[in-house]
Amino acid sequence: MKRYVFALFSAFSLSACAQGTSPDAAAPGAEAAPSAVTAAEAASPGSPAANARNAILSINPRVDIESVSDAPLPGFQEVIVSGQVLYVSDDGRYVLQGSLFDAEEKRDLSQAGLSQLRKRLLSEVPEDQRIIFAPANPKYTVSVFTDVECGYCRRLHEEIADYNKLGIAVEYLAFPRMGPGSEDFRLMESVWCADDRRQALTDAKSGRRVPPKTCDNPVAAHYALGQRAGLTGTPMIVAEDGTQMPGYMPPDALLSALQRLEAEGGGSR
Numbered sequence: 001m002k003r004y005v006f007a008l009f010s011a012f013s014l015s016a017c018a019q020g021t022s023p024d025a026a027a028p029g030a031e032a033a034p035s036a037v038t039a040a041e042a043a044s045p046g047s048p049a050a051n052a053r054n055a056i057l058s059i060n061p062r063v064d065i066e067s068v069s070d071a072p073l074p075g076f077q078e079v080i081v082s083g084q085v086l087y088v089s090d091d092g093r094y095v096l097q098g099s100l101f102d103a104e105e106k107r108d109l110s111q112a113g114l115s116q117l118r119k120r121l122l123s124e125v126p127e128d129q130r131i132i133f134a135p136a137n138p139k140y141t142v143s144v145f146t147d148v149e150c151g152y153c154r155r156l157h158e159e160i161a162d163y164n165k166l167g168i169a170v171e172y173l174a175f176p177r178m179g180p181g182s183e184d185f186r187l188m189e190s191v192w193c194a195d196d197r198r199q200a201l202t203d204a205k206s207g208r209r210v211p212p213k214t215c216d217n218p219v220a221a222h223y224a225l226g227q228r229a230g231l232t233g234t235p236m237i238v239a240e241d242g243t244q245m246p247g248y249m250p251p252d253a254l255l256s257a258l259q260r261l262e263a264e265g266g267g268s269r
Contacts, residue, residue, distance in 0.1 A: 051092030052077035059095070066117055066228065072109045073100060080117055083230025085110040111243070118229045119242030125173065125225065129218040131197045133160045134169030140258045142168060142245075145175040145226045145236040148191065148204040149184050152248035153235045157205045162251040168258070172201065174222040175234055185219065192217040 044050065049068045056065060056079055063081050071078035076087045076096070087096040100109045122143050134141070146153045156163075156170075163170055174192060178184040187204060193215035194200035204210045226236065230244075237245035237254070239261055249257065 048077050048090035051090060052079050052088035055088050055092035055095060056081060056086065064228075067113065069113065071100070072102070072112075078110075078113050080113055083114070083117075083228060085113055114230055114244070115242030117242070118238050118244065119240070121225050121229050122238065122242070125218070125222070127171075129173075129221075131172040131192070131201050132169065133164060133198065134171075135164040135167055137167075138164075138169035139167035140169070140255075140262075141171060141240055142254070142258070143171050143173060143238045145222070145229075145231055145234055145238075146172050147175055147177045147184065147234045148187055148201070150177065150234045154205045156235050156248055157202065159251055163254065166251050166255045168251070168254060173226070174219040175226040175231060175236070176219065176223065177234060180220065180223070185223075186212070189214065189217050189219045192219055 048070075052068050053065060056063065066080040066082075068077055068079050071087050073087055075090050077090060079086045079088055084097070085099075087100065088094065098110075101107070102109050125143075130143075144156070146157075148154075160170060174188045176182060176185040176188045187210060190210050190213045191197060191200040191204050193213040194210065200210050229236075229238070233247060235248055237247075237249065239245065239258060241261065243261055245254065245257060
C-alpha cells in the first residue's frame with residue numbers, strides 16, 4: 001500500500017512541478033472559466049465531494065484539482081488532477097487510478113470528464129493566440145498542440161492543405177516538449193512573435209531558419225494548458241467536443257473520426 005501511495009504521490013508531484021514552470025501562464029485578457037473545484041471547496045465538511053478533495057490533498061497538498069463530480073461508479077467521486085482521472089470513494093478512504101471501462105456500452109467512461117475539461121480549457125484560448133490553417137467554410141475544426149521539433153507534427157503540417165481540402169480547419173497551439181528555457185521553447189516563441197506566424201511555423205517545421213524574436217506571447221500559457229489537459233505527446237489533436245484523437249492521423253482517417261463523432265452528437269460546428 002505504501003508503495004502504491006508513493007507512486008501516486010510521485011505522479012502528482014511531477015505534474016505539479018511541471019505546471020509550476022509558468023505560474024503567470026493565463027492568457028492575457030482572458031477570464032478564467034469557473035472551475036468545479038469551487039463547488040468542492042464550498043461543499044460542507046463530510047460531503048462526498050469534500051471527502052474526495054481532502055483525500056487527494058492528503059496525498060499531495062500542492063496539486064491543483066480541476067474538478068470533483070459524481071462518478072459513473074456508484075459510491076465514488078470523479079476527480080481530475082493534472083490531466084489524470086481518479087476515483088475516490090465517497091468516504092475519502094479509497095483512491096482508484098486508471099480508466100473506468102463500461103463493458104456493456106464498450107466505452108471508456110473516464111474520457112467524458114477529460115473531454116469536458118479539454119473543451120473548457122480550449123474555450124479560454126482566443127483565436128488570435130492560435131495559428132490557424134483553415135478552408136473558407138470549414139466543416140470541422142480541431143485544436144492541435146504542436147512542437148516544431150516533433151516528427152509527426154511535421155508530417156501533419158506537410159499535409160495541412162489536404163486537411164483543409166477535406167473541410168478540416170487546424171488551429172495550432174504551442175507545446176514545446178523540451179520545456180521552458182529550451183531552444184525548442186525559444187524557437188516556438190519566435191514563431192508566435194513573427195510578423196507572419198503561419199509562414200514562420202511552416203519554416204520552423206521544414207527546418208528553415210526563423211529569425212529570433214521576442215514579444216508578449218502565449219507559448220507558456222499553451223504549454224501549461226496542455227499539461228492541464230492531460231497531454232502526453234505531440235501532436236495532440238482535440239475535436240471541438242474535447243475528444244482527444246490518438247496522436248497523428250492522416251487526413252482521411254481524421255475526417256472519418258470526426259464524422260463518427262458528429263454522428264454520435266459532437267465534433268462539428
